[in-house]
Amino acid sequence: MPTRTSSARWQGSLKEGAGTMALGSGAFEGPYSFPSRFEDGQGTNPEELIAAAHAGCFSMAFANALSQAGHVPNSVDTRASVHLNKTDAGFGITRIDLVTQGSVPGIDEAEFQKIAEQAKVNCPVSKALATVEITLDATLV
Secondary structure (H helix, E strand, C coil), X not given: CXXXXXXXXXXXXXXXXXXXXXXXXXXXXXXXXXXXHHCCCCCECHHHHHHHHHHHHHHHHHHHHHHHCCCCXXXXXXXXXXXXXXXXXXXXXXXXXXXXXXXXXXXXXXXXXXXXXXXXXXXXXXXXXXXXXXXXEEEEC
């Protein structure tokens, strides 16, 4: 399996500085700053990239688990919301909410929910983030 890489460069102080983050594949490069991370400023931030990674990983893991159970999905659409909060120990990611919708022919709600929970636990990004509470809201459409 290949090792995936990304990079970041920061210049200046925390509040006045700025940086760029780039995916090793070249598919994305974008600016980030204090306002884009802790306020509503322009640019991206590490938490947004974690959310994209988690949504992508979960969608693939869920589609695979559904397929292995004999229910090939038409589609799986997932939104991940990463919560960055100030705690007694400083700033930290305190929770990730996964909200997914699956169009899956021939599956009942109970089986859909069971497989969604299994995918949440077994997705490699979920495993990497296991110290953070990860919630799931799964809807069969």
